[in-house]
Structure formats: structure tokens, C-alpha cells
Amino acid sequence: MTLRPLAAWLCLLGIQAAVAAQSPQNPSPMVEHVREHPRLEKSEPSGKRENLTLGKLFVPVAVERSPVSEPVPLVINFHCGDWIPELACSGLASPLPCVTIGLGAGSERYARPFREDPGLFAKLRDEAAKEIGRPVSKLILVGWSAGYGAIREALKNEALIGDIQAVILLDGLHTGYVGGKPGPKESSLETEPMQPFLSFARRAVAGQCKFVYLHSEIFPGTFASTTETADWLIRELGLKRVPVLKWGPMKTQMLGETEAGGLKIQAFAGNSAPDHVDLLHALPEVLHETIQSRESGVEVK
Template structure:
């Protein structure tokens, strides 16, 4: 018995010694999120527009969440009872105003910046009355400049990156969706994974709550009742759904499939895919870096003309 106990003690000691000397189990480190990729690349031109004098009048109007709406009213805006309006969300005001000025048809531009993240834009328009108040404030200011009572009768909403958050919230309200004639999303249609942060490759799914209003608008554009243009890059954020994945979801929801293309886009961008149906268009562009993302905003003049032509 004494020998048996001694043998057991020796065995335990040996096992403990072996465990202490064993190499630690390898730790799997999850890949870093790309938001966008930090890669420095020079494949594409990344040409940038420069601000220029537009003439007309620059105005400041009180907007949602205590922010200022930067309004531009050009010389071509006619003194009559109605006018066309482009409301842009997120990005330097001069660029969006310049894109509207290039239409050369008297369209008025209003630019709103509400901070970082689509949530800030979404929350600002959670109450449908906020959009009503915004339109009323713009109408009052345009009427004052023109010297006649006038009202926006053709409304286009454009959003770069996080700015899509305002548009998705506005379009959820049926009467606002009826009033908006056209939408342009520039590399900015995101949503969350379910569960939060779990990408599709690891079994996650797409939270479509923020996308259903876009699907409805796309169907109406396919029937030529509206105009809708969506662009996206190849950026994979990792922590939330990419614009490529949301575009794929949207196309599946409306029964369309993209086709591969090789074509030049504005400012040296490279278009890799496209699908058109009625007045609904989705275009995919090369690139997963920060400059590729910014390229989409600097392409706004050409893309806005394409949307409204």
C-alpha cells in the first residue's frame, strides 16, 4: 500500500512538472477591423476637386439638432412659386453646392452636417416633424431671397458616408417618401450585423431594419416613379455591414443581379459592377482605402447629373 501511494505521488509530481513545462496553447487573434483599410496605395488617381466661386447667395438657416444648414441659392433660381431643392447630408458644403451649381438649372442646395456616425443623422430625424420644419425653414429663406412666396416641389436627398442615416430615417415616413423624388447614396448605406459585430463569414446576419425603406424606394424607382442611384466601394469595415453587402442585400430584395464591368468613373475611379432597372442604379467601384471612400464624394457632380438627367 505504501509503495502504491508513493507511486501515485511520483506520478502526480511528474504530471505537474510536465504541465509547467508545456508550451501555452496558441491564442487566435481576430483580424483587425478595416474602417477603412489603413493601406497606402497609388493604383487610382484620387483626383480632388477644388472650391470655386459660385456666385449667388450663401445663407445660414437653423437646422435640426441645433446645427446650421448651409444654403446656396444661385442666380438661375427663378422667381416663381416653386423650385427644385437638393438636400445633402455629410461632407464639405462647397463640394455639394458646386455639384448642384453644375446642374445649371436653378436648383437650390442645402447642406447639413450633424457629426460622426450615421446614428447622429438618424436620431436627428427620428421625429417626422423635423423634416417638415427643415423644409419650411428653407422655403422661408428662399422666398426671402427671391422676393416671392415659393416652395420646394422637386426634392432630392443626397448622402455621403454617414449622411445616409438621415435619408433612411426620412424615407421611413410614408408622406416624406412620397414627397422625395430622387435619392443619391455615395458609398454610404450601412447597417449592423446580428449579433452585433459578427460578420457574415462567421455566421452573422444583416439587420435589415435600416434598409427596408431603401428597398421600397428602389422598387418605386424601378417603376420609374422615383430616381435612385447607389454607389459603393470595396471597403470592409469589419465592425458593421459594408456598403457592398448592403447593396447585395438591396439587389436581392428587389430581385436584381449586378453585372461585372470594367469602366472608368469620375476623377479616375474604376467601376467594377453595375445594374440598372428603370430609374434605379447600383454601381460598384474598386478600392478599400480611405482615399477610395473620399473619391465617391468628389464624384458627386457627375453622379448627381446622372441621377437627375
């Protein structure tokens, strides 16, 4: 290549880079044809359903008819719909009652009720216990996508934190960028909103609880991605990702994992809407592994 064509090519490359830097992030593709994206079959498990002050309680028939009067864990699901959490909780070896809360799009919709009323979690727990007919021992909090907003408020609640035995985040933990946009290379994140998750993650590493975080490769562009927030947590904890190539739940493809004590962070391939939904449909398997696993020495009781 002569100097003149080379200079022209470099100039064109520079123009393309400048245009790309100024362009807004495109939305994630709504279809994806490389992976299978299987879906759970929708069904309505047998059991009791009651509306609470916020959300709906489901008590699997095995729990409803149990003669046992011992305290039972309660699974509270945010932005996960109704039937998938119900399938997940009724399908456990020892089924658990669950509450499902859907408040629409955006993490702020989930955060606001619990920020405005810090006693709301305790109220829901007490209402559920009354309907179950047994005391609630511990809380297992599950959030898909925007549902993390409510979980953040729970983790900030000092009166509640000791009752939270496990947190499961399914492709949902975001924050803003310092300056309002991603950097040209490594982005600077607004870290204050993530401090409650970091504190809980430290407790998980110490074996005091469980924290499971599954994320895709979706990059929103206007706020930090789940990959970036996971990377930040891992760095702050002094841990590292282990690159892997293996199958995950619902035929997802796992690319990396980090495990320490009761902490598990897993990265999955895909930047499309179906990849995002894959991790919601993975809930039954993820919940089973979180509750049944004894490898970390932390058992949800």
C-alpha cells in the first residue's frame, strides 16, 4: 500500500471511529438464532393463592397440607411474573411458599415502595406467615431485570439484613456512569447504588449467606451493563473471573464464573432479548442449586 492510499484509509478509519463514538447505543436485538432459547411450559401448580398488601402469595399444596409447624423460608420474587416463580418453588424437593411482585418497567418502580416504607418487607413477611400458618424463618430474594431495585432497598435495611439468607439476581444489577456515558475504554461507574450489594457479597464470601448473580452480555449504553456491575463487584472483592466454555441452565452458554464461599457470579453469552429472558426461565434450576447445594457450607434453612 502506497503512502497516499494508506493515509486515506487511516483518515476514513478515524472518521468511522468518531461517528461510532457519537452514536447512541442501539437497542438489543429482539431475536437471536444461534442458541436454542428453550422455554418452560406455562402451568399453574396446585396450591393456595392470596393477595398481600403488595404482591401475591403462593403456598404449594405440599406446604399447605404439611403437618409440620416449624418455620419455613419465604421466596420473594421481583419482576419475575407469577407462574415461573410458582413452578420453581413448587418443584423443589422441599417446596417453599413464595411471593411474586410485579410493578412494571424500571428499577425505581420496585425501589420506591420499600424506600418510602422501610417496614414493608416485614409486613409482607408477617402477612405471608399468617396465611401459611407457619412462621417465616428466612427470606430468599429473587430479582430478574429491574427487580433488583427492591432488593437493593432490602439490603440497605439494617433491621432486615439478618433475615436475608440468599439473593439471586437474574441479569439485573445496573447503575449510572460517572459523567452520564460510558468511557472510551474502561467506564467509571456510579458505585454508591451498588454498595449494598457489595456488602452482601462480602458476607456471602465469608459464608454467612448466599449471593448468586447470573448475567448476559447485553450492553444498554446509557447505563452500566450487568457485565460491568459484575466486573466491579469481582474487583472490589479481590476475586477473578475464571474463563469457561460450558452449558448452563436452559441451554445457555456460560463464558465465565467466580465462586467464593456462598458467592457465585456467572457470565453467559448473548446480547439479545431472548438471552435476557433465558435467565428468567433458568430460575427453577438456579433456585434448586442455591437451596440444595452444600458445597459452600452455606445451607438455606
